Amino acid sequence: MYRQHIGTAILAFATLLLELSMIRAFDVILDPVMGYMVITIAMFALGLGGIYVYLFKAVRINVAKALPLLTLAYALSTVLVLPILNALPFDLNFSGNILVQLAAWIGMYCTIVVPFFLSGIILSLVFSLHANAIASLYCADLSGTGLACLLLMVLIPIFGPGGMLFFLAGLLCLAAAFFSTLSARRCLLFLPAAVVLIAWPFVHGQYIEFADHANKRNTEAMKSRGLREYVKWDPVSKVEVYAESETFKHFALDGGQQSSWMVRFDGDFATLKKEIDEYPQSFYFGVKSLAYFLKRGTPVDALILGAAVGDEPCAALVFGAHEVDAIEMVGAMVRAAKGRYAAFSGNLFNHPQVHYRTGEARTFLRATAKQYDIIQMFSNHSSSSIAQGNGALEAVYLQTVEAYLEYFSHLKPRLRPH
CATH class of the missing domain: 3.40.50.150 (Vaccinia Virus protein VP39)
Structure with a gap:
């Protein structure tokens, strides 16, 4: 049972840090008002995940086997946020074709919804599967989110929001191991993926960045000309x-x-x-x-x-x-x-x-x-x-x-x- 508690704490830690990291990213690539949008998306998607579990509770699945797979899917969706947002041409001023902009903004919204939606499903399943231990699981959940608040100011300067996605995906691989029913030795199979993801921002050698979508004070143009030096x-x-x-x-x-x-x-x-x-x-x-x-x-x-x-x-x-x-x-x-x-x-x-x-x-x-x-x-x-x-x-x-x-x-x- 202790493995469920550790997995829940890691999941809560990763979810809150993902939300805070995306707020910081949107501050930069769009503006602070759009940064606040991430809060509403996260709250909506987490709640939607819980509603989804409730509505489809009659569907017979092996929850114990589904939890690690869902957590790995959460890790993958977290990493994919960066390339997808960088590829989508959404612009703060809706420049260009309006239909393209609408599609890009919808794509951006859905890209951010998915990881939080999966997190909501996982937490709901864990709480439902171990309802008799809800008090201690809730304590683990709060401990994870509290630690995330405490470490945000330390981790952001190290990773930046882009690198943070890889760091969190690595932690989610560890959470999947704790949620799995595999033996402790077989759980080590999750370790290489976790190590690679956590280490990648350091191997990359510089911040892994989101593409600009606003060109505030002509910074995007200056960056494209190679004028950024720090x-x-x-x-x-x-x-x-x-x-x-x-x-x-x-x-x-x-x-x-x-x-x-x-x-x-x-x-x-x-x-x-x-x-x-x-x-x-x-x-x-x-x-x-x-x-x-x-x-x-x-x-x-x-x-x-x-x-x-x-x-x-x-x-x-x-x-x-x-x-x-x-x-x-x-x-x-x-x-x-x-x-x-x-x-x-x-x-x-x-x-x-x-x-x-x-x-x-x-x-x-x-x-x-x-x-x-x-x-x-x-x-x-x-x-x-x-x-x-x-x-x-x-x-x-x-x-x-x-x-x-x-x-x-x-x-x-x-x-x-x-």
């Missing part, structure tokens, strides 16, 4: 860097849903200040630098919330800021700016007066007693579904009355509104 899945957003020109790097989040541009700089602030003084009409940092311009010559302490890789820290230092704390929620972007692209920005984000770190704005403020002359928000949230609707990661969380009270309390006393 990609990293972060727990919050997918980060891609494109060499759009010799003077700046385009940091695209979630396939271009949001973007930030890193400007080439040699790190010579003295020369830059001199050039600005001599040719002020040739320099424009944008409205985001206005506060620093108005306080030019004053050694202000500044806090930038949602810093991304913009040139606000550069503008702050050019106009005489004393210290800049820059907070960015996407850790992969922070690491890329401080590491791989440090030289391109003139080591701006490693400058001794710039403290650039990964964090969430209000959490950072609550943890510090430091007070500032300028608190600036520019790009203060991620648009991904994993962030939206999740409390401290939701954009409106930074725009509440309580949030502004926290901001005002961290302004220096003479600057606080009365």
Whole structure:
């Protein structure tokens, strides 16, 4: 009986991670709204699987023999999601022939329904076959889903959603072994397939990716031209860097849903200040630098919330800021700016007066007693579904009355509104 419990836990683990991985994939290849669609598809298909078992309960099948076969079918359908979605020409803007688009969108919908439908059937059969142990099976189910929530943030950067499909298919092969009535020795026959599937993302050497279906901010076109030079899945957003020109790097989040541009700089602030003084009409940092311009010559302490890789820290230092704390929620972007692209920005984000770190704005403020002359928000949230609707990661969380009270309390006393 313990084998049924382990199989159920693995199945629940794989099902929830599949749902969360597809949400992240749709954030990138379409948009966050379509990412939420995966939740409704998963709930519908899981329920449909249970209804199917109920309606056809009179059909005589050997459930014990059917469970491992259904689980293997679930594993296969999970792996096939990637090539099928990559082959279907569905487009976010319904470009091209409308009939082709309708067929492609229906095909995409059915492709995602199938694995969750099979999962619903398997869980229903397990619970029906072992109804006398429903309490412990339910515990195993919850344990699997709980572990999936816990490990999502660790596994996504390693595999990405595409590689996650192979990882989950490998686990489902192990679940099939636990569901089978074969002896322990014969169950080892499932092991090679599980090992190959789990190892494939590592053998592949780079992320196994879904094809774009939206071309947000022209990223698909830039990718086809070979301009993408870096990609990293972060727990919050997918980060891609494109060499759009010799003077700046385009940091695209979630396939271009949001973007930030890193400007080439040699790190010579003295020369830059001199050039600005001599040719002020040739320099424009944008409205985001206005506060620093108005306080030019004053050694202000500044806090930038949602810093991304913009040139606000550069503008702050050019106009005489004393210290800049820059907070960015996407850790992969922070690491890329401080590491791989440090030289391109003139080591701006490693400058001794710039403290650039990964964090969430209000959490950072609550943890510090430091007070500032300028608190600036520019790009203060991620648009991904994993962030939206999740409390401290939701954009409106930074725009509440309580949030502004926290901001005002961290302004220096003479600057606080009365």
